[in-house]
Amino acid sequence: MAILPIRNCLDPVLRKKCDLIQNINQGLVDLSDDMIETMFDSYGVGLAANQVGISERLIAVDLGFKKENEKPEKHEPLIILNPEITSMEEEQMGQEGCLSIPEIFADVKRAKRIEVKGVGLDGNDLRLEAEGYLARAFQHELDHLEGKLFWDMLGKVKRDILKRKFKKWLKENE
Numbered sequence: 001m002a003i004l005p006i007r008n009c010l011d012p013v014l015r016k017k018c019d020l021i022q023n024i025n026q027g028l029v030d031l032s033d034d035m036i037e038t039m040f041d042s043y044g045v046g047l048a049a050n051q052v053g054i055s056e057r058l059i060a061v062d063l064g065f066k067k068e069n070e071k072p073e074k075h076e077p078l079i080i081l082n083p084e085i086t087s088m089e090e091e092q093m094g095q096e097g098c099l100s101i102p103e104i105f106a107d108v109k110r111a112k113r114i115e116v117k118g119v120g121l122d123g124n125d126l127r128l129e130a131e132g133y134l135a136r137a138f139q140h141e142l143d144h145l146e147g148k149l150f151w152d153m154l155g156k157v158k159r160d161i162l163k164r165k166f167k168k169w170l171k172e173n174e
């Protein structure tokens, strides 16, 4: 296992639609282990493969996160290949951040409850329901696979302010 460098939002890999995974091989299993370790290391609730530079439809989510701003008592990492949201219900407004856009947060509207389906690393179909903070995390990670970032959900004025803030942060932290 290894901690992988996380690409920031200026990296073009984060703007590209990720490819469907056709078969599960050892490389994918190793990538999943590394992504889970990377997610834990950066206290993330989720991580998409393109955030570590791999343009494939794979996400890691820590189901141990039950509430916003509350670190999990116990990690429950889940890997889903080719995830899809099959239903969305109601709305929620809440703060969102991204490991690829450090130190930037904004309120984003998302569905409150969702159903996700996909394939597990064992090759079996999986299906699960999530609500609240975890539902938000799944929507955020699935957006990554489409080449989208959370600030795309905001108006241009707001987004431009956050982009400037991020670039300033980057300059100070390079």
Ligand SMILES: [Zn+2]
Residues within 6 Å of the ligand: 097, 098, 099, 100, 140, 144
């Ligand atoms: Zn993100």
